Every structure is written in structure tokens, then in C-alpha cells.
Amino acid sequence: MSLLTPHLGFFVWTLVAFVIVLLLLKKFAWKPIIKSLNERESNIANSIATAERVKQEMAQMQSENEALLARAREERGQLLKEARDTKDKIINEAKEQAKVEANKIIAEAQVAINSQKMAALTDVKNQVGKLVIEVSEKVLRQELASKEAQEAHIKSLVDEVRMN
């Protein structure tokens, strides 16, 4: 067994050993190991991609939220402004209406006062007339108790009519 001449027995055994080991390792070691490593790598790659996507989604959601919030704030301001306007409008309208109503009531009241005044005046006139007639009657009854007086009076009346 010199150093540089290959020994047949060892050559054959090495060949057999290499082929067997290659087949054994290929089936029982490399296949599952490489498969697992690839699986793990794709897992990690997927996880990173997912994390990145989620991060982007989060950022997008946040910006959306901010936009939404800004819009909500704006709407709130608008709503408040509208409410204030409406309030003012209602108040003004109410004031206007109240003024109109008040004027109407005042006018009606004046009319009523006038009519009642007129009625009262008419009543007073009637009463006065009646009283006058009564008093006149009484006076006349007194004055015209005698026949001559009656005739004198009629005569004056007739004179009066003639004058008219």
C-alpha cells in the first residue's frame, strides 16, 4: 500500500459508502432539512411582508382617521354655526312675530276701547236723554198742569215750527 497507488479495496468501500450515504442523507436528511429551511425562510419573508403591509395599513388608517377627525371637527363647527344662526333666526322671528302680535293686540285693544267708549258714550247719551225726558216730563207735567199753560206751550211750539 504505497502512498500514491490507490488501494482497490479502500476504493471500492469508499465508493459504496459514498453512494449509500448520499442516498440515505438525501432521503432522510437533506430533503426534510432543506424543506424546513425553505419553509422557515418563506415564513419569515411572509411575516415581514405582512408586518410591512400592516404597518402601511395602520399608517393609512391613521391618516384616514385624522382626515375623518378633521372633517368631523369642521362639521361640528359648521353645525354649531348653523345652530347659532338658526337660534338667532328663531329669536328674531319670534321677536318679529311678537311685535306683530303685540301691535295687533294693541290695535284690537284700541278698537275695543273705542267701541266700548262709543257704547259707553251712547249709553250715557241715552241715559242723559232719558233723564232729560224724564226731568222734562216732570217739569212739563208741573208747568203744563193747567189748560192755559198747555195751550201757550203748544202755541210756542207751533211758532217754533213755523220759524223753521
Added chain:
Amino acid sequence: MMKKRLKSFSTAVFSLFLLTISLSVKAGGGEGHGEKFDPGAAMLDHIADAHEFHFFTVGEGHDAFHATLPLPVILYSPERGLDIFMSSKFHHGEAIHNGYKLVGHDIVPVNDAGEADASVSVYDFSLTKNVVQMFLALAVLVWIMSSMAKKYKSGQGVTSAPRGLQNAIEPVIMFVRDDVAKPNLGPKYQKFLPYLLTLFFFILINNIFGLLPGAANVTGNIAFTAVLGIISLVVILASSNSHFWGHIFWFPGVPVPVKILMLPVELLGVFTKPFALIVRLFANMTAGHIIILSFVSLIFIFAEMTKVAGVAFTPVSIAFAVFIYIIEVLVAFIQAFIFTNLTAVFISQAIGDHHYEEDVHH
């Protein structure tokens, strides 16, 4: 933390390694006080394959006690048939068994007189220490990888964080996939990944086992690297396409005389590539072992001059040997990577030269 532990581990391993080596070197060098210590022979003896695991020898000659682990010898001879027995039957080269004798590390057929018989050819399929150690290393490799695969199947490392051994092995697998297979083979890498992973770990585990004290120099054996190189060649040729062959037989983009000149060069290149792989791994691993053994041998060379010189040189020798040993741990990984990476490069050349084609036609 891990690095520190690895360092102290390798130091501990190395001390043991030294112990076994020095004992056996001394045993080898000490045979017969008159003989000079031959470092070259001792080193070659240690990096060569053997029919037994030899740890140390006490005593000399026939009374010597050899601490060895005998291994089965399997011989096939067209003339004599199949013969299976334990290597202990040879009594370390002193006995003849069934007409076979151990000469050095080789088994030779002998006749009744005990002389080499040239008329009998014998094929040695023994489970030598390289074979046994390789089987052990591969059993460990298959056990580690299948237990890891089981963990992954149960979801650990997929939906949860990897734990324990997974953290040590997974980066290596990822390295082979992402830095060897993917850049060279592009989208077709998955087809070759099991082969490349097996190749890498096959070399790595045997490199590492070869560094254990008293272990065999498996990856520094030319037969071992030849198998891997030839398998690489087969894979390269099996995956080759018309571009690859067109490139070899009719080099595109050069004048016709150059095309003819390029043909033998390119054709030779097909075989030199795996041959370079074979020699590179063999030479690197063997060289590492030889350097460590050389530093240890220096102790005995100096000791042959005077005992004082031997003792004085021991710390220096050990320091250098430790340094080289740590480098060898690194080399174990680097050579596994280089072999795998170059195989991937060669496969990529075989499966497609599309870039080149575009360059030529535009």
C-alpha cells in the same frame, strides 16, 4: 465561548494524539538499539492504511506487546477463492495464514515455502483501518443529520428557533446552499444540492475524524479522493449539455487553426479538473499529517544526538506541532469547502455557458 471550548478541546485531543504517536514512534525507532531512527519510514507508516489499529508497542522482537485492534481481512483470489479472517492471525507480519503473508502493509500470497507467489493474484477488500474509520465517521454523520432532520420535521427550527446542534450544523448547510450551490448553479441549484451537501459533509467528517489521535488518515488517501474525484467527473459529465461539448470540440470565437489546437487542451481539461481535485485533497491532508509527524520526529532525531538536545527540543517541537494541528482543523473545513465549491464550479460550466454564448453572438 464556542471558540474557546473548541480550542481547549483540540488541545486536549492533541495531547492524546502526541502521546500515542510518540509511543509508537519510539517503539518503531527503538527496535534494535543499533538501528538509526528513520523519520521518513516512521511517517509513511503512520499515514498509510493498515489492517489493524495500532496504538503502541512495548518491548522488542518476539516478546513485544502490541496494543492493537485487529480488523477483518477479506481477500478474493481467482485462484484460491474468498478468504475472510481477522488480521490478528498474521501476528503483525510474523505468521503466514491460509497462504497469505503481511509484508509491510500489504498482503501477499505465498507458497508453501513462505516465498511470494507471483502466480496467484489477490484482491484485498479488507476492512482496513481507513475503511472502518470511514464507516464510523459516516455512521456518526448519518446519525447527526437524521436526528437533525427529525427535529426539523417536528417543527423545531421551522416554527420555533433552532436549538443545540441545529445552530452548529444549520449555518454550514446554509453556507453550502447560499455560498456554494446558489452562486455557481443559479436556478438549477436544487438538483445538485443533495450531492454537494453530501460531498461537503463526507469530506469534512472524515477530515475531522482523521485528526483524532491514533486515527487513520482517511482523506489523505489517494483512493478515497479518487472516488470523490471520479464521482465529481461523472456528475459533471452527466449534467453536461451541448454548449459544454461544443466548447470543447469546437472552441467558439477563434480561428480554425486555434480551434484545432484547443481541442486536445480542452479535452484534457475535462479530466485534469477532477484530477486536480483528487490530488489537492490528498496532498493537503497528507501534508498536514506529515508536518505534525515531522515536528514530533524532530524530538527523536535530536535525542539520537544527545538526550539533552532531545529533551530541550521537545517544547519547541510540541509548540510547532500544536500550531500546525490547529491549522489542520481549519484546513479540514477549507478543503471540504474547496472540493465542494470547485465541483459546483465545474458543474456550472457543464450545465450552461449561456453568458458565453451571448457574448459570442452579439
